[in-house]
Amino acid sequence: MSDPAAGTAAAHPRVVATAGHVDHGKSSLILRLTGMDPDRLDEEKRRGLTIDLGFAWVTLPSGREIGFVDVPGHERFVANMLAGVGPVRLVLFVVAADEGWKPQSEEHLAILDVLGVEGAVVALTKRDLVDHDALEIARTEAEERLAPTALAGAPIVPVSATSGDGVEQVAAALDRMIAAAPAPSEDERPRQFIDRVFSIRGAGTVVTGTLTGGALRVGDDVEIAPRGVRARIRGLQTHKRSLEEASAGTRVAVNLSGAERADLQRGDVLIRPRAWRSSSTFEVELRGVRSLRHAITDRGSYKLYAGSAERDARIRLYGVAEIGANQRSFARLRLSAPFPLEAGDRFVLRDTGRRETVAGGVVLDVAPPSRPGRAAPERLAARLDADRSRIADLTVEERGAVRASQVLLLTGREPSHAHRVGDWFLSEELHRRMVEDVTAAFSSFHAANPMREGADVAFARTAVSDALHRRSLAATDDLVDALLEDLVATGVLARSGGTLRLASHRVSLGEREEEIERLVRTIADAEPTPPTVAELTAAGNKRDAIDAAVSTGRLVRVSPEIVMTPELVAKAERIARDLGADGITVSAFRERLGTSRKFALPLLEHLDARGITLRRGDVRVLRTG
Numbered sequence: 001m002s003d004p005a006a007g008t009a010a011a012h013p014r015v016v017a018t019a020g021h022v023d024h025g026k027s028s029l030i031l032r033l034t035g036m037d038p039d040r041l042d043e044e045k046r047r048g049l050t051i052d053l054g055f056a057w058v059t060l061p062s063g064r065e066i067g068f069v070d071v072p073g074h075e076r077f078v079a080n081m082l083a084g085v086g087p088v089r090l091v092l093f094v095v096a097a098d099e100g101w102k103p104q105s106e107e108h109l110a111i112l113d114v115l116g117v118e119g120a121v122v123a124l125t126k127r128d129l130v131d132h133d134a135l136e137i138a139r140t141e142a143e144e145r146l147a148p149t150a151l152a153g154a155p156i157v158p159v160s161a162t163s164g165d166g167v168e169q170v171a172a173a174l175d176r177m178i179a180a181a182p183a184p185s186e187d188e189r190p191r192q193f194i195d196r197v198f199s200i201r202g203a204g205t206v207v208t209g210t211l212t213g214g215a216l217r218v219g220d221d222v223e224i225a226p227r228g229v230r231a232r233i234r235g236l237q238t239h240k241r242s243l244e245e246a247s248a249g250t251r252v253a254v255n256l257s258g259a260e261r262a263d264l265q266r267g268d269v270l271i272r273p274r275a276w277r278s279s280s281t282f283e284v285e286l287r288g289v290r291s292l293r294h295a296i297t298d299r300g301s302y303k304l305y306a307g308s309a310e311r312d313a314r315i316r317l318y319g320v321a322e323i324g325a326n327q328r329s330f331a332r333l334r335l336s337a338p339f340p341l342e343a344g345d346r347f348v349l350r351d352t353g354r355r356e357t358v359a360g361g362v363v364l365d366v367a368p369p370s371r372p373g374r375a376a377p378e379r380l381a382a383r384l385d386a387d388r389s390r391i392a393d394l395t396v397e398e399r400g401a402v403r404a405s406q407v408l409l410l411t412g413r414e415p416s417h418a419h420r421v422g423d424w425f426l427s428e429e430l431h432r433r434m435v436e437d438v439t440a441a442f443s444s445f446h447a448a449n450p451m452r453e454g455a456d457v458a459f460a461r462t463a464v465s466d467a468l469h470r471r472s473l474a475a476t477d478d479l480v481d482a483l484l485e486d487l488v489a490t491g492v493l494a495r496s497g498g499t500l501r502l503a504s505h506r507v508s509l510g511e512r513e514e515e516i517e518r519l520v521r522t523i524a525d526a527e528p529t530p531p532t533v534a535e536l537t538a539a540g541n542k543r544d545a546i547d548a549a550v551s552t553g554r555l556v557r558v559s560p561e562i563v564m565t566p567e568l569v570a571k572a573e574r575i576a577r578d579l580g581a582d583g584i585t586v587s588a589f590r591e592r593l594g595t596s597r598k599f600a601l602p603l604l605e606h607l608d609a610r611g612i613t614l615r616r617g618d619v620r621v622l623r624t625g
């Protein structure tokens with residue numbers, strides 16, 4: 001029966017890594033399955049031992065293509081083993097039926113367990129060397145060892161690479177494993193963990209590795225992290241087949257233009273330019289392996305393995321002095337050189353002196369606060385529980401305000417619950433508190449200045465800055481401006497000219513209502529030749545009463561010295577419109593209004609400023625449209 005997924009799966013061949021003790025028959029089984037010898041070095045052939053990673057591929061009976069990364073079992077080459085399995089989540093685990101469980105069976109299993117697997121097949125190799133009873137003993141032992149790990153319940157298939165017996169069953173089990181495995185995620189940031197660099201005459205530099213996160217295309221600009229080397233993709237191949245596009249979850253050879261072979265090495269990471277932030281300090285959760293014999297402490301020196309890279313690492317445990325077998329703790333890791341990791345990435349920790357795998361871990365924060373702080377356990381527990389897609393939201397929630405570009409760099413995603421304000425994301429909580437604080441500041445302003453329409457921009461900026469400082473956030477100019485715009489756009493504040501007020505605020509004249517009524521009446525009675533501001537104040541009227549009458553619309557400020565009722569201004573406008581057809585002269589306008597030049601001129605200028613009339617030499621015309 002053909003698998004409906006096989007057609008597309010063949011185009012996106014999945015990668016499977018081998019694992020298991022030295023000499024247990026990993027490479028022989030790959031050779032049997034694929035017809036390709038993964039041991040390509042002379043020294044490997046001479047010594048009958050895998051030293052470095054080997055690669056092979058084959059089309060399974062279903063039509064599905066599969067690529068293998070064959071790793072060395074010898075403990076001296078465990079760093080190479082880690083580079084091979086680092087980015088791969090499907091495994092062919094090998095145990096020789098004649099020798100049974102061995103130290104590197106245990107260490108490789110511990111490594112796979114901490115990295116996490118999405119599918120596994122266990123091959124019980126060299127079945128031609130044992131009888132039925134011995135085979136069953138080996139099978140039971142393997143089952144027991146795997147039971148408490150991520151490989152629990154994986155199918156165990158007896159096989160002989162020498163006779164070929166069982167090879168078909170291994171292939172069928174691999175087929176089922178791939179069919180059942182989750183599809184590689186394609187909507188994240190592409191990352192290729194480079195495991196080989198070479199040059200081909202005429203083509204230039206080639207890097208190979210397992211691609212995760214997203215696709216790469218011929219012509220793409222890329223960056224090699226953490227060195228920052230820039231290059232362009234000249235060609236792509238999977239299993240020696242040229243492609244326009246390579247997809248996540250496959251092994252890819254990338255032909256680069258612009259990068260020299262000497263610039264690159266295993267452990268480098270090919271990424272999109274400026275898509276990641278490489279860092280050397282991380283917060284993580286560590287878990288001691290079950291066979292751990294020496295506790296993990298802050299004093300030890302360790303090596304971190306992630307992707308195909310390794311780094312010296314110092315650790316600082318949070319809240320505990322040490323971690324024993326199977327114990328967990330949050331911790332801070334400081335690496336010898338930066339690396340582009342993201343929350344959710346798994347890694348392996350080995351003790352440098354004892355050369356043992358001691359822990360696995362998961363990256364929680366790639367840009368942690370300089371001090372963990374008292375909230376660290378809660379903050380990190382939330383990150384540990386979170387789906388990858390939630391990390392962007394958590395980043396904003398923890399910090400309150402983060403530049404949008406920074407969120408992308410740290411998490412590869414946009415938050416889904418945050419509030420976008422200019423170039424920033426604000427947590428919903430911070431946004432709510434900003435609104436509360438700024439509202440409170442304006443309320444007190446209005447209470448203290450009931451006759452004023454509002455406050456100036458400087459006051460508003462201070463109110464926003466203070467609210468940010470109260471939450472230990474830097475009040476950068478662009479954030480403050482963006483927040484003010486947002487407060488206006490969302491109808492919390494209203495702006496007229498250079499004045500800002502609470503949208504709900506109305507100038508309240510309170511007990512001075514009568515005083516202002518009197519003022520307006522005085523002016524209305526004297527129109528069309530009302531007293532000037534200087535004359536009004538000389539007669540005992542208060543300047544703030546005049547301002548309040550203007551800001552509440554009871555008077556119109558025609559010029560700095562002249563205020564009038566809106567009725568007179570409206571009448572002036574009607575007259576101007578009447579005269580408009582023949583051109584408006586000052587004298588005609590003055591006569592119709594029954595006033596003097598002293599008032600007619602400022603009134604016409606006021607109409608000019610409002611866009612009703614337009615001055616042309618000695619006359620004015622109506623501005624149309």
Ligand SMILES: Nc1nc2c(ncn2[C@@H]2O[C@H](COP(=O)(O)OP(=O)(O)OP(=O)(O)O)[C@@H](O)[C@H]2O)c(=O)[nH]1
Pocket residue numbers: 020021022023024025026027028029048049050051071072073074125126127128129159160161162163
């Ligand atoms: N009789 C028998 N011998 C086998 C079988 N598979 C492998 N061998 C032999 O076991 C030895 C080791 O096999 P490899 O395939 O190199 O083992 P490996 O696991 O790749 O070893 P490393 O890569 O060094 O860890 C070789 O001499 C093989 O010929 C098998 O099924 N039956």
Ligand SMILES: [Mg+2]
Pocket residue numbers: 026027028049050070071072073
């Ligand atoms: Mg081998």
